[in-house]
Amino acid sequence: MTTREACCSCGQLRVICQGEPVTVALCxxxxxxxxTGSAYGIAAFFARADVLVSGTYLDYDRPADSGFRVLHHFCPSCGSTVFWEPSRKPETVAVAVGAFAxxxxxxxxxxxxxxxxxxxxAVVLDR
Structure with a gap:
């Protein structure tokens, strides 16, 4: 089984993901x-049971364009948003693809x- 690790810029907040993502989406x-400070964000959605978080984080809760809430988790030291929980998909955890580097x-x-x-x-999707 594939194991991937995502982390913030300073390395304090880490997310271990088992297996393949349920989906990868560009928003x-x-x-x-x-x-992100970029033209878009890219998220890998993993089953909640396949995600293990270590380190401390702060939360930012906001409404999404869909009308559902999104709870973002970011490192209190470097400010990197590493993962978030979309209330529209409570069975998944989204992880910033860039945090996997x-x-x-x-x-x-x-x-x-x-x-x-x-x-x-311009975006070319792997469909």
Missing amino acids: HCRECQRR APDFPAPRKAVFEQHRHPWA
């Missing part, structure tokens, strides 16, 4: 743009909120 919503990580299979996509951000 163009404005909140993901603000959260693994170029061989599975590619996104879908994109959401494309109406907010930056016109210069």
Whole structure:
């Protein structure tokens, strides 16, 4: 079984994920743009039972564009958002793909909120 580790910039907050992600999605919503400081965010959704968190974190709870709430968890030392819990999918935990720092990580299979996509951000999905 594949084991992957994601961590914050300073390494204090770590998330161990077992197995393959349920899905990997690229999100163009404005909140993901603000959260990442980039044109989009990419999340790997894992079954809650396959995720183990170590280290301390602070929370930020916000409404999503879908109307559901999202509880983000970030490192209190470096500020990196490493994982979050979407209330719309309570059986999963989302982990920031960039926190794995693994170029061989599975590619996104879908994109959401494309109406907010930056016109210069061309995306090729692995479908």
